[in-house]
Amino acid sequence: MEIDVDAATLELITNYNYKVALVSTGPQLNVFPAYEAGSTYLTDTNTANHQYVGGSVVCDVSCYYVPADPPSPYGIAQDLNNLTITNLQNYFLFEGKSAGTGQLRVEIRNPVGMAVSNDTAKIEIKDIKSMYQRVVATIDTSIPNNTIGSWTLVPGFVPSPDETAHYIVHVHGWNNSVWQKTCYAETMFKRLYWQGYNGRFVAFQWPTYTTSWLLPPSAGHYNKSEYQAFKSGEVLADYLDQIYQFSPGIAVHLCAHSQGNIVVGEALTLAAPGRATHYVLTEAAVPAHCYDVDPTGVLDFGEFTQKELEDPTPDTYRGSFTSIETVLGKKAVNFYNPLDPAFTVWFRLNQLNFKPDRPTYYYDMGRAYYSPSMPDREVTDPFELMSHVARPRSHAIAVTPGMVGVVEEGLNLHNNETLNFGSQIIDHSGQCNYDFIRTIPFYHELMRQFELGPRL
Amino acid sequence: MTQKNKSLLLTAILIVLATIIVWLLLPKRKLPLPGSTPRKLSGASEAVSSISTPNSKRHEPETRSEHASVSEEQAEQQKAKIIKQAMEREQVPLDFFGRVVDETGQGVAGSVVQVSSSHFDLLRPDDLSLGGEKLTVQTDSQGDFSIKGLRGYSLVIRVGKEGYFTSSRNPSGFNYVGDPKLNFRADPQKPVIFRLVQKKGAEPLLYHRYKAYKLPHDGNQLFVDLVTARTNSPDPDLKVQLWTDEKSKDSNFRYDWRVKVEVIDGGIQESQEEFDFIAPETGYSPFVELEYPRSLGDNWKRNTRRKFLLKLRGGRIYGRMTFGVVPGGERFCEVEAWLNPSGPRNLEPDPNLQFSNSDAYNAHMAKQKQATK
Numbered sequence: 001m002e003i004d005v006d007a008a009t010l011e012l013i014t015n016y017n018y019k020v021a022l023v024s025t026g027p028q029l030n031v032f033p034a035y036e037a038g039s040t041y042l043t044d045t046n047t048a049n050h051q052y053v054g055g056s057v058v059c060d061v062s063c064y065y066v067p068a069d070p071p072s073p074y075g076i077a078q079d080l081n082n083l084t085i086t087n088l089q090n091y092f093l094f095e096g097k098s099a100g101t102g103q104l105r106v107e108i109r110n111p112v113g114m115a116v117s118n119d120t121a122k123i124e125i126k127d128i129k130s131m132y133q134r135v136v137a138t139i140d141t142s143i144p145n146n147t148i149g150s151w152t153l154v155p156g157f158v159p160s161p162d163e164t165a166h167y168i169v170h171v172h173g174w175n176n177s178v179w180q181k182t183c184y185a186e187t188m189f190k191r192l193y194w195q196g197y198n199g200r201f202v203a204f205q206w207p208t209y210t211t212s213w214l215l216p217p218s219a220g221h222y223n224k225s226e227y228q229a230f231k232s233g234e235v236l237a238d239y240l241d242q243i244y245q246f247s248p249g250i251a252v253h254l255c256a257h258s259q260g261n262i263v264v265g266e267a268l269t270l271a272a273p274g275r276a277t278h279y280v281l282t283e284a285a286v287p288a289h290c291y292d293v294d295p296t297g298v299l300d301f302g303e304f305t306q307k308e309l310e311d312p313t314p315d316t317y318r319g320s321f322t323s324i325e326t327v328l329g330k331k332a333v334n335f336y337n338p339l340d341p342a343f344t345v346w347f348r349l350n351q352l353n354f355k356p357d358r359p360t361y362y363y364d365m366g367r368a369y370y371s372p373s374m375p376d377r378e379v380t381d382p383f384e385l386m387s388h389v390a391r392p393r394s395h396a397i398a399v400t401p402g403m404v405g406v407v408e409e410g411l412n413l414h415n416n417e418t419l420n421f422g423s424q425i426i427d428h429s430g431q432c433n434y435d436f437i438r439t440i441p442f443y444h445e446l447m448r449q450f451e452l453g454p455r456l
Numbered sequence: 457m458t459q460k461n462k463s464l465l466l467t468a469i470l471i472v473l474a475t476i477i478v479w480l481l482l483p484k485r486k487l488p489l490p491g492s493t494p495r496k497l498s499g500a501s502e503a504v505s506s507i508s509t510p511n512s513k514r515h516e517p518e519t520r521s522e523h524a525s526v527s528e529e530q531a532e533q534q535k536a537k538i539i540k541q542a543m544e545r546e547q548v549p550l551d552f553f554g555r556v557v558d559e560t561g562q563g564v565a566g567s568v569v570q571v572s573s574s575h576f577d578l579l580r581p582d583d584l585s586l587g588g589e590k591l592t593v594q595t596d597s598q599g600d601f602s603i604k605g606l607r608g609y610s611l612v613i614r615v616g617k618e619g620y621f622t623s624s625r626n627p628s629g630f631n632y633v634g635d636p637k638l639n640f641r642a643d644p645q646k647p648v649i650f651r652l653v654q655k656k657g658a659e660p661l662l663y664h665r666y667k668a669y670k671l672p673h674d675g676n677q678l679f680v681d682l683v684t685a686r687t688n689s690p691d692p693d694l695k696v697q698l699w700t701d702e703k704s705k706d707s708n709f710r711y712d713w714r715v716k717v718e719v720i721d722g723g724i725q726e727s728q729e730e731f732d733f734i735a736p737e738t739g740y741s742p743f744v745e746l747e748y749p750r751s752l753g754d755n756w757k758r759n760t761r762r763k764f765l766l767k768l769r770g771g772r773i774y775g776r777m778t779f780g781v782v783p784g785g786e787r788f789c790e791v792e793a794w795l796n797p798s799g800p801r802n803l804e805p806d807p808n809l810q811f812s813n814s815d816a817y818n819a820h821m822a823k824q825k826q827a828t829k
Contacts, residue, residue: 344610
């Protein structure tokens with residue numbers, strides 16, 4: 001927001017106790033002085049640091065930052081009855097405190113509070129939840145089950161009249177509470193918006209298990225959650241089909257994080273050609289062998305194949321998602337981080353220790369069993385086999401560089417100088433956990449891989 | 457009942473009780489846990505097992521009696537315990553030996569080495585910023601450094617020094633756990649090499665962060681003025697043409713496409729160098745063509761991004777650019793460019809001397825001129 005005054009008015013404000021007030025007839029606002037004109041606070045680290053009061057990490061998800069001491073004037077909200085005006089041109093940033101439309105009126109008030117001149121602008125503040133679509137999958141959580149789940153649209157979304165014929169469908173990963181699903185989706189939506197994306201953003205929310213970070217890593221439900229992911233894939237396939245049937249000509253770009261890639265992989269395995277146009281895997285918790293049958297064992301991961309010698313499991317993952325290329329009409333693209341501890345440690349240990357998922361599952365003489373039932377139930381459902389019995393022979397694609405069958409190399413999240421995702425837990429979702437400026441290359445490349453021109 | 461009969465009855469009761477007590481005290485088989493030693497196979501089951509998993513070691517069949525008494529809840533508790541123990545075993549020594557060299561291969565003394573180690577801090581898994589240590593060390597007079605005493609599962613190492621550029625091709629992430637063939641192993645006889653390149657001195661430059669331009673795909677021309685980054689300029693520098701033939705898609709969804717980039721009054725040459733900060737005087741061609749026929753097979757690409765050096769406006773301006781093309785979807789090219797409008801061939805960047813438009817650049821140069829006077 002820019003407020004310009006002429007020299008005579010500036011003189012009145014500076015020396016004669018005139019004031020500049022901001023009046024909204026609709027939504028409520030917070031107003032902050034801008035360090036610079038324009039939107040460089042979003043792209044320039046120096047400007048951002050001045051604007052955002054010194055913190056080096058601005059985390060959209062947990063919303064923590066380090067306040068400067070003493071505080072920068074740029075981080076302090078203005079008194080709307082007495083805006084600080086010291087120049088002919090004055091720049092502000094505002095944030096909405098409530099949704100609505102109305103007029104924003106700038107008033108020059110004399111020392112007794114009477115407006116002597118004013119100017120107005122239209123203003124519209126929207127709740128972000130009205131700006132993107134939330135699709136919630138509901139499934140039968142019993143294992144195994146043959147029922148197909150369903151999906152519902154969360155009410156409140158209002159499509160923009162300027163919306164282009166594109167959908168970006170984002171699928172979250174394991175262990176996300178509703179709050180986290182929402183935060184990650186909104187962070188991605190905002191960052192894609194600033195990349196110039198003005199199609200529809202869809203957050204596909206599926207029922208992963210969650211736990212508190214206060215407990216040891218959630219050993220108990222990762223595998224169960226993988227089963228839910230496969231079942232949710234059936235629901236996503238139906239949603240993609242509905243888009244195709246009822247919104248012909250829409251280009252659907254899929255992006256999934258971590259275990260959300262099981263959801264998308266299964267959905268694309270079930271979908272007919274053309275139901276999606278692009279797919280970017282980010283930090284995907286899926287064995288690389290799912291995308292490549294790899295007859296010569298190039299992708300074999302020594303620890304897993306060694307473990308197979310002493311504790312065999314069926315080779316069920318291999319090749320299970322290789323048909324996605326036919327649906328997309330092109331290869332999917334992999335955004336990976338060879339240091340991501342979700343895979344270099346957690347994924348590995350889970351496959352080594354809990355495949356089969358003892359003590360409730362075991363594998364014997366070529367057959368898998370679930371033992372708490374009476375008598376033991378033989379496991380034949382491939383979703384249950386993969387999530388609870390089968391150990392992959394390859395590592396996760398999230399730490400696998402290069403071409404992997406139907407997936408091509410996209411972006412190394414560690415080697416990129418700006419992104420520089422490392423080996424802490426926070427790096428596993430760095431595209432949302434790290435600040436806007438640091439993650440620009442991620443969203444730029446995401447748009448590029450979706451063949452969407454940034455800021456055309 | 458006689459006394460003798462009573463004694464017999466009492467003896468019988470005692471025998472029954474003793475039998476029950478002995479049976480109750482007999483050791484029961486425990487649940488098999490991951491990592492436990494596999495038991496030997498009997499001959500019959502061995503034959504079946506060897507059919508299903510020909511490479512497997514001997515593995516005793518598991519039976520229902522070993523699992524039935526465990527509820528889902530108990531199983532989850534056991535798993536949490538096991539995974540915690542496994543993670544604790546992942547804390548291995550993170551020793552490291554490195555050497556920092558310059559562009560001539562000489563060791564760089566006094567380089568700053570920033571080290572981040574990672575481990576799972578199972579006592580405080582709620583704090584995402586924990587789980588590792590950060591430290592800084594400096595190279596010795598030979599450019600060598602070493603790290604000892606840290607434990608965890610990986611290291612991230614970044615090197616730098618005032619007055620030097622750091623190569624983005626330096627290795628930086630080192631995993632110490634997992635597949636032994638892929639893991640990093642420290643060897644004092646073979647230190648990991650990190651490269652720095654000495655700065656020669658930056659010039660004020662015009663810098664255009666990625667600008668994207670829609671491209672026709674039938675060979676129609678797009679003109680770009682690299683000084684203003686505009687397409688509707690009377691002084692264009694680049695002529696870009698794209699041809700795609702999506703109808704030629706093969707069974708692998710590849711199709712023929714090519715792009716031609718022509719410098720209107722100057723030349724262009726591709727650069728493979730990371731620090732191509734001095735534009736050569738010669739070696740330029742009027743245009744480059746990037747071709748991606750289906751016949752490239754697995755080397756075919758859906759998009760491309762390359763680096764070029766530029767001689768513009770009859771040699772009055774030198775520059776470099778990263779040029780990308782996305783021939784599908786919305787079809788566009790992207791240009792990130794550094795130009796030296798004052799004539800010298802020096803293209804070394806300095807973030808404080810980069811200007812996003814000609815006005816800011818010219819104002820800076822005028823100020824500099826004034827200061828020199």
